[in-house]
Amino acid sequence: MNTKTKKNSNNFIYKIINKDLKKNKNLLLHTRFPPEPNGHLHIGHAKSICLNFELANLYHGYCNLRFDDTNPIKENIKYINSIQNDIKWLGYKWHKKIRYSSEHFSKLYEYAKELIQKGLAYVDELTKQEIREYRGTLKTIGKNSPYRDRSITENLKLFEKMRQGKFNEGEACLRAKINMSSSFIVMRDPVLYRIIFSTHHQTENKWCIYPTYDFAHCLSDSIEGITHSFCTLEFQDNKNLYNWILKKTSVTHYSKQYEFSRLNLEYSILSKRKIAVLIEKKIVNGWDDPRILTISGLRRKGYTASSIREFCHRIGVTKQNNLVEFSMLEYCIRNELNQKAVRTMAVLEPIKIFLYNIDDNHEEKLIVPNHPNNPSLGTHEIIFTNTIYIEREDFKEEYDKKYKRLKIGEEIRLRYSYIIKAEKIEKDKNGNIINIICFCDVNSLGKKPVNKKNPAVIHWISIKNSFPAQFKLYNQLFKIKNPEQEENFLSFLNSNSLIVKNGFIEKKIAQKIIKKMNDNFIHLFFQFERIGYFCLDKLDSKENKLVFNRTVNLRDSWNLKKK
Template identity: 50%
Template sequence: MASETNETREKSLNFLEEIIEESIAGGETRIQTRFPPEPNGYLHIGHAKSICINFGLAKKYGGKCNLRFDDTNPVKEDVEYVDSIKRDIQWLGFQWELERYASDYFDQLYEWAVVLIKKGLAYVDDQTQDEIRENRGTVSVPGTPSPWRDRSVEENLDLFTRMKNGEFPDGAKVLRAKIDMAHPNMLFRDPIMYRIIHAEHHRTGDKWCIYPMYDYAHGQSDSIERITHSICTLEFDVHRPLYDWFIQALDIFPSHQYEFARLNLTYTMMSKRKLLKLVQEGAVMGWDDPRMPTICALRRKGYTPASVRNFAEMVGVAKRDNVIDLGKLEYCVREDLNRVAQRRMAVLNPLKVVITNYEDDKTELFTAINNPEDEAAGTRQVPFSKVIWIERDDFMENPPKKFFRLSPGGEVRLRYSYLIKCEEVVKDEGGNITELRCTYDPMSGGGSSSDGRRVKGVIHWVSAADAVEAEIRLFNPLFTKEDPDDVAEGQTWEDNLNPESMIKITGYLEPSLRDIPVGRAVQFERVGYFCPDTDSTPGHLVFNRTVTLKDSWAKINK
């Protein structure tokens, strides 16, 4: 039995967990990971998976996870992004051990660059970026060595010092590692370590005018923090040999990099550059537009941290890139909201119902359950009056068999309250139904009827006199194709934008919805999950559709 248990446990481990357990079995006494975002944009759902992996592995194995900002390009970075990243990580439910920045290590990185120059493993190159690119060669053609590749150590040290001191303009010189211009891995063909950028850094001000490249700074920053498992997405696997080369050349703490498949979602664009274009061109309302894949957008839309964490666990950790159905993310959101979200009644496609035998000025309060999945959620009082709104789809003039909602001469129960019977259908001159006139059974309140008859249909409603009018935003996928980059000749990915990704309608809500906090999703009974938007004001409520009750759009589009 024990062996079966162990075998089951082994099968449940992902490959990163297997690596860590092998490290522990080999004598590793501490596990240290890090999450290293660039502060040049907002995090998206792919980053959320990486956050869950890095922080989750540290937690599982009793280790620690640092937050380290890769702030090596002052031109693109901003404190706004730093703050948003920290907010997103904490919203997901994680807390870092140490908050660090690559800029914390600029002095050390500079000293190590000097060490490499002295070892003959780095040199100052006067070529332009275009010349360096042209002379790098191709996969099948070796690169051409720089004319300045064989400068003396003394000359390189002098020029590098002068680069640091600001004597040269942007682009005039770079520091390159001296490795192998014929190496099959293109990244080994004398990669750039430092470039000149005369720009103020958000943390170091104007102290530096040379900044390290990612491939030079990343591994050494890991080493300084004594990271045991540097976990990156799969596109960095080709960078790993260079990561190891710098560490070995400097003879410093041997951090090691491991790669997992990045998260790709159907109907979703993850390119930071393309997302920025959507924002700049006004195709969306901003980085936190609920149609965007950013974490701040998911939060605004009403997603819960638990649902995102559950999704990351569901998709798992793979070694090969794949595309995950967006429906899986929405499934996780539904599952969590079904458990935690309170229920409310709202009518989004209203049809007026007048209850003719109900007193004109009378208002009653009925007790409604807040969440049948959670007894502790309690109940609330819902007002009822002579005129109510119901969903237009809950009435059919000529219903088919097994239509258990309202029809002429038919009865239906109003949720939590009375049975009503449709006596008359009122139409306008164009034949459109404008109103139903019904009677109610005064003895049927609370779930029973005067003669003991049973009615199958139960529909939701809102008292017209007490209803809160609100703008309802119905969100659909931002793109019409599973792969937004799948375009016909002469088209661009922007041609795949969904013109119906946001539909605005007016809905009528029960009065308790006026007090729901912004961002907290509730279930509109029989309709879907919705939450108040940040655009809401006391005089104008706005609700976003978080997710439908069922995965209807995916079936339609397929």
């Protein structure tokens, strides 16, 4: 059993299961994860995946993967494949074969006829808008449809007519006959079946009527022997309908539904519908864009499966909705990469330095560690020459007493190398600095200055050891803490959610990366010293120019809530 699972095994869900097991010692826990194949999974789904699969592992039970494929208009086989890949990548394995709600369509159809035969369902010919109007509001009760009192015989004939495709879409639907005065709107004669003329990815054109989620879900749980059906709090009222359908049909297994709070994360959108809007409007570049919190986006950004599982364990499972700090997610990946990411140097905005007292032919090889605290990661070679690149922000032309990096007349140490002092600058005709002329203290390698404070350290790359690279710096996509609450959420986009830099990495490291580019790997992790943690973007990288995505800063410094 995962040690993290042990630590979290005192939440209300574990207490429910333990209580059920005391009542029935022969109970075999059976959970399920039922995604809709209408988009990629996001980190909110990861929370549910961890919960359902780890409960099954902990109690030696089973967890089904069942696709809720009841709306062929929005579904696609590519989403089914991506969901499977995400679950496997997170480290979980479902019980036996993949299930689909569609494999139960024949049984669901028979259960629907059973409700009609009991006088508990009817074919309605109100339009969608009329059904909405007749349903009422939280303050006003609903009113009965004029088609509600049709005979059982007539309803059976009309339902068969629906199945045969003799109604147009929207002309008829099957509704449960419950109570139009119920305080729960979901119980005011909910729709059970609707007409959709669209080819289904599993059943093709066998059906033109499809069950709604509420009808298919509870019955699929029952058919598959699910003991505990976990969902988020927005389905709390739907539990009344879940139980009603199971009670009013001839099912032999009664599954139980329990609700927990959904994940809400600062500065983020976790609604698939809203993510789809971002994609359609080309605000982000597809479902795996690192700025959105899909599992594929997080993976491309450099998040590991273990860091996502750690995050899900840390936030826990409760019945109270709350907004989780984004820094907690970043902490989980930063803490992991700090232990295993290879350290190397990269320059994102290069400015050239010429060391005038170093010979043009001088080429010194220096061996540096891949990790200061992990010798098992080995070492690599860097080259020191008289012409190097440093970060533009590491030099300041104007005098500033508080500025502790390179400036005229001041010394700085090059990481793993010598102390240098800036003496003058060269500019082009437009006034742009093209060269910083520096003196190099050739006796300072590995030595502390005599009678001086240790100078600040900056990173660098020799021009002879440089390889072109692009760096994508990802920041939060929204400027406000909770964009999910905003109707016009697009008006709160952060214009600096992606900043692209073109610079260099060490050639020796680049050569090793290129050799592995075609290997079957997920991540190549790096800490670019003094900059942040990055991973190779395999999709965008080419052999003549590598692309790196910033996974996370070295510390929680880029924080919109401080702005």
